[in-house]
Each structure stands twice: as structure tokens, then as C-alpha cells.
Amino acid sequence: MPDPNFSLCVYCGSKPGDEPAFTESAVQVGQWIAQHGGQLVYGGGRNGLMGVVADATLAAGGRVVGVIPRALVEKEWAHNGCTELHVVENMHERKSMMAERADAFLALPGGIGTFEEFFEVWTWRQLGYHNKPIGLLNLNGYYDPLLTFLNSVVKQRFMDTWQMDLIQSDSDAHQLLPRLIQAAGMPTPFLSQAI
Template identity: 45%
Template sequence: MRSICVYCGSRMGNSEIHADAARALAQEMVNDNIALVYGGAHVGLMGILADEVLRLGGEVTGVIPKDLLEKEVGHDGLTRLYIVKDMHERKAMMAELADGFITLSGGMGTLDELFETFTWSMLGVHEKPIGILNIDGFYDNLIGLIDHLVDQGFVDTRYADMLFTAADPKTLVTKLRDASAPEEIESKASARFLI
């Protein structure tokens, strides 16, 4: 695994635990020589994560829509920054540049990115591992909702099992790295069927 796309908030949240998690994830990625792909902003958790990867000597690629360049304060110190026309192009380019995905704490935009990436996986658009960093139970309710959708017959268990979760960055990065092995991808791809 050479790169991971990380989805996270353009805000800091109400607890320092989220910024600490972003820094810890940056450390794990740099330790494993995994480059960061993210939304290109210098604010919120996005900025914390990018700054820490850079500080530790890692590589960071940002992708930001032109109309958000000022609003989200585009990061001008990245390894590379792509400016795209809209959110659709942003998500598609981030997915193309990454070998896997991790969702940190965030709001509606973060959830949008997670669910679109997850749906793409279910449809066979990509075969890249997806993880949720569930810091201090932040995503417990979301994970519970996905389990509820499975219980109610709206999501097949095979799809839900494609979403990796962990409470700490090291465990989650390891899960994604192990899941990106060719035999794991092949077994998951063969399990796909119509939604």
C-alpha cells in the first residue's frame, strides 16, 4: 500500500482527542511509508493531518475544488495540490490516487465521502480497502446503523464486512494494508453481487 486517502473534518470538533487521532494516524502512515491523499485544506482536522505528515517527512497530495480553495483555505505547503472543478471531480481524483481509504472524525462532507466510496466498492468500481477510525466511540452509532441495515435486509453482510473499523490508527492501518493483499481483494471481489 503506497497511499491512503483520508476523509476528515474541515473543523476541529469539540475535543482534542480528534486532533490527537489525526496526528497519530499521520505517524502510522509515515512509519509505514504510506503517502497521504486528502481534500487539500489547511483548516480543521484536514490541516492537522497534512501538517503532521509533512512535519514527519511524509508525502501529501491534496485535491480541492476551485470554489473551496479560499473557503477551506487551500494548503500551500503540500507535496502537490490539484485544483479541480467540483466535489465530484475531487472525490473521483482522490479515489484514483489512493490505494485505500480511512475516515477520521468529521461532519456531513466526511460522511458523504465515506458512503460514496463504500457504495463504489459495493458496485465494483474499485477494490480498495475502506476503514473507519472509531476514536473514543465517535462512530459507534454509525457502525450500529450499518449493522441495523444488515439486520433489516438492506445491506448484505458481505458488504458490511468490507468496511474495516478500529479504535486506534496502528490497528486500522494494519487491517487496510493486510486487506490490500491480492488474494484478499480477489476473495472480496468474487463475493460481490447486485445491491
């Protein structure tokens, strides 16, 4: 298998959520990564949207790099079909390896773990620890309340607008994904191919 054109780190729920659109979009993201010669980097789980995006990437012929703490492997939550499955000792190692292996980051709907990972890479970027693009896939308005709150934080001067500008949000994966990869400085000719 050739080297990937890019590596996209995807954060998303270990549960599927209550709307079919969440699962459908996770499938689209996985297929898009594979069809454009990319590599998925994610938390290594087989459940929920995590498992869906990994399965979709693999089924479309893409590479999948999973990074999972040993404690979750022992609970039998690991996706053993990953191209690479790295078992680490704790969450700090997991998040560090995922960030190192990624050219860009994308958060799909999820819970507290997804929020924590998204906020961490956003914080790291505003502090200058990396310069990788960060996307928020706002499916069916899932992140509308969060974005409203974040804009209120700016209005109350706990954040500046430039910090909000570090994240890209869109409800359409097919619009957001090419922007993230282009912002990462990856080769772009392949992005014009049909999705």
C-alpha cells in the same frame, strides 16, 4: 523523495471537533503514514482535522497530495504546503482524483462531507468499481451510533452482512492502519517497524 510504498486517502472533518483525542489521533495517522513510507491523499484543506493530518504527515517527512475545488481555494481554505496540490473544478472531480490516487481509504471523525465520501467509496466497492480496503476510525465511540444504525439496516434486510464486511472499523489507529495497507496488497515488511 522516493516513490511512496502506498497512498492512503483520509477523509476527515474541516473542523477539529470537541475532543483533544480527535486531533491527537489525526497527528498519529499522519505520522504513521510518513514513518511507513506512505503518502497521504486528502481534500487539500488547511483547517480542522484535515489540516492536522496533512501537517503531521509533512512534519514527519511524508508526501501529501491535496485535491481541492477551485471554489474552496478562492475562500483561502487550501493547504499550500502540500507536496502536490491539485485544483479541480468541482467536488466530483475532487473525489474521483482522490479515489484514483489511493490504495486504501480511511475515515476519521468528521461531518457531512466525511460521511458522503465514506459512503460513496463504500458504495463503489460493493458495486465492484474498485476493490480497495475501507476503514472507519471509531475514536471514542464517535461512529458507534452509525454502526448501530447500519447493523439495524442489515437486520431489516436493506443490506447484507457481506456489505458490512467491506468496511473495517477500529478505535485504535495503530491496529487499523496496518490491516488496511496489508489488505491493499502493499509490501508488508516495513509494517513491522516500530510506530
